Amino acid sequence: MLQIIAALVIYIALVIPMGTYLYHIASGQKTFADPVFNRIDNGIYKICGINRQGMNWKQYVASLLTTNAVMIFAGYLILRIQGSLFLNPNGIEGMEPTLAFNTIISFMTNTNLQHYAGESGLSYLSQTLVIIFMMFTSAATGYAACMAFIRGITGSGTHLGNFHEDFIRITTRVLIPFSIIIALILVSQGTPENYTANLTLHTLEGKNQDIAMGPMAALVAIKHLGTNGGGFLGANSATPLENPTILTNLVEMYAMAILPGACVIVFGKMFHDRKKENGAEAKKMRALIGHQARPILGAMAILFLIGLSICFFAEKAGNPLLEHAGLSQAMGNMEGKEVRFGIDQSVLFTTVTTSFTTGTVNNMHDSLTPLGGMVPLLHMMLNCVFGGKGVGFMNMIMYAILAVFLCGLMIGRTPEYLGKKIEGREMKLIVIVLILHPLLILGFSALAVVNQAGLAGITNPGFHGLTQVLYEFASSAANNGSGFEGLADNTGFWNITTGIVMFLGRYIPIIAQLAIAGSLFAKRRMNESAGTLRTDNVIFTMTLVFIVYIFAALTFFPALALGPIAEHLILWFPM
Template sequence: MTMGLIQVVVTLLIAILLVKPVGTYLVKVFDYETTGLDRIFGPVERFIYRLIGVREKEPMGWKKYVFAMLLSNFIMMMLMYIIFRIQKFLPLNPDKIDNMSPALAFNTAASFITNTNWQAYNGENSLSYLSQMIAITFPMFTSAATGFAVAIAFIRGLVARRDNLGNFYVDLVRTITRVLLPLSFIVALFLVFQGVPQTLHGAADATTLEGVKQTITRGPVASFESIKHLGTNGGGYFGTNSAHPFENPTPLSNLMEILCMLLLPTALVYAFGVMIKNKRQGWSIFAAMGIMFLVFLSVVFVAEYNGTPALNALGVHGNMEGKEVRFGISESSLFTAVTTAATTGSVNNMHDSLTPLGGLVPLGEMMLNNVFGGKGVGLLNGLLYVILTVFICGLMVGRTPEFLGKKIESKEVKLASIALLVHPVLILVSTAIALVTPSAISSIANPGSHGLSEVLYAFTSGAANNGSAFAGLSANTTFYNIAIGLVMLLGRYISIIAMLAIAGSFATKKVAAATSGTFRTDTPLFTGILIVIIVVIGALTFFPALALGPIAEHLGMFQ
């Protein structure tokens, strides 16, 4: 356990050391500061703008920004759906993969356009190379860039003097060309160095030592894995995801994938502080997210090392079920906490095999959906709770609440309430419907509390745009493909629209000078209050469901 703890601490220290330099670079990218890299990226970006008919300096108000985001995402989703439906007739299909069914194609297209990457299919058996590259890997860039662009637009709205959130297409392109593509190229080369395949050749036939013929699936895996983790996309080229030795072969590749998941979500929080010209504010929010993450990590780490009473009675110390020996309990626990904190959805162990309290951790992080969170959207959810916290504190002291010198009024509170409530409504209502639908109930592999956790986890993963799953649920059915597909779309876009509307409202407000009576939001006191508000709201919303699922299962082990 001691060595495992050291591994976890070293990984987190490396991640923290990367926050400031990467965050500083992000500020330069989105504040359009002149750098030496303009010579490399500038011509490419200007060519793309001419190709799509975009004027680089054209400003967008919040409504125009939302329309551009929705239009581009809708067109890309339709193209993805068509590719899945006709992939059998398209090139780069050496293994003769058949077309997807309509419901599965809808679910998969919704999944990858929303940065969820929920997989109701096995990648090696259901997608051609062309589908993997054009309809899976490419949307990993665009969906991550969309979330990033929206977060940057929201930050601009907080400090703007008029309704100008920037230009969505410019933000999208710069995120891809200056952030995601260069980093993905470097990470892909490292993964190839570690043994991850990168080829367009078809499956290889091999003969085992026992003389058995075996077909080994391969493909452009390294490029898939790099953007999968950097873009907090999740999913997997293979059905077993990052537990597969072709996706994550060594402890070093595991370290790289963890760092990639944390890199941009953490750096963006620091960049937020710099862009609003209040680094203390950025560190205050970072501290709140970091404290919650460490608590969740501690719970899953201890729970998996303690194992279960049944295992302990057999003299087996620690729960290794569903985990790879090359990673062990510590790296599996850290991966679990990171992938659901950053809403990535990539897994190097089977969450269905976690102890009940261990399984509670990924559920809890996705339910809160603001423990750093996914690309861009995690910061948005964190700022949503900041606005609510300031409003609640303002009510308590009897003064108009302000954030960054701008008053929070009824319009912003109503929009924030919509963004806050859509998440639990999608999760709890969908879970309730599934548990009374016979065709959905038949997909549950385990009875009782664990079966409830499987369904609850599926819809929580969809609403949080995470994509990981409890493996015991057979989700490739018409009901789950359509239901989870709708949850992913609504969970993604309703909250984004509401938050951009808040940004547009903030952008037109006047800035009030700070006085001795101003409630500061960049202090340790505010960080503590923010954590309490998040935990209380989360507990009031989700505790009954958790009590029937993982908590009941945990208590049942001692009977």
């Protein structure tokens, strides 16, 4: 418990200054590194011929989709012909079409769901030009969209920004420099960073073993900082090459959690420019908007801590069947966990990676207890517990506006959020965002369990097998990428269906959320009155938590009852 508490306290100390730095970048304010980065950015703008004029939400979305489409096409081509290209000392062949489709969609959507083993499925060229490159660009795409969204809902500036400028500034000023620092820490602890062929060593047991080489530290650094999650190796951060020590374990956790948390800080700091109005009113408006970050951050923290507690106590309780068989469970459920991390750091890592939608793992989620495994599954279903690359923040704002609308209807007050009236257009778009996520998860899970091609991939019978299916599509829809790893998913059915889910789960919400931001941005701000529902206090924080859980219960509880909950009951209360 002390390990977990200490890790969370350090995180709070780190996220606030990172949020301030990210706010300065998003709002175009000066930073200490401007003399260096301004020259780099200006050079990129000039070479690429980028027009830095402000965009409305439609222009922003069009630029985002066009840029991503070009990268998807180029990456797919490299994966298909990697066997004929250079930087391939291990002689790896080109990817099969459906696997290449799944992989390129996975990494461009910031999901990093892996239906392949990195050490045997990709050349070093693909690892660098496709995987590592897209870990930067997909993360930058998400954070750029989040910054535009914040500008829209807070009314900051005169437009939503310029996608290309946001994309470049976030990459050069945040993702690249911090990834270099993280990579150097990883290398110092033993993570490889080279382009040599795999080593074949003679072990003490008298057998030969292949040791993976390659640009591992570079990939591991951005996979966490960009909330990507795809491992250089198939076993991801559960291996001592990607995650050698307790220090690297903590660094990787902080890396994947710091920027999503910082997005909430940015929201709290970004306010509408009221220079033309008197100082008292401007100050009042800044305070009103600044305080709105507190209930959002508070609701996320409550959801996170509840999930962490359930997962912790479930894993500590262990497996009762082993206890009945006379095997000690004093240490709890250690199956699938690294002894150098134990249950404490494994549980914290599990909750962080699925709350911040990163997808990296330092233990096998398939080996978690039923309730322990339900926590990462539920957090991906909620998709608003911090989330990655700004996604969790934007989804939580959807719930906040929904809460305002429902509470306003119940008490007869005008639905307003941040001084903007919430009307039918915004609510229709919010419904699209909130309904799409469970529709993708439950709809495609149903397709898998009634289709022979889907059933062929399920390796566990009964309740656990259904949990595997739910987890696969929840991970895909939430752009998370972690897996139960018990599913035989490298088939045409699973590659295509999860690819479709990842694509729709990424781009439709972004389009709808930017449309909401554009709609609110265009509206005049209403003056606060006695009929205005307060959204900056503890009551609204608790209301928001209940709205999230109620929505989840209405949509996902039947599926969870047939999966992890039923498995837990059978385990602890056998017939």
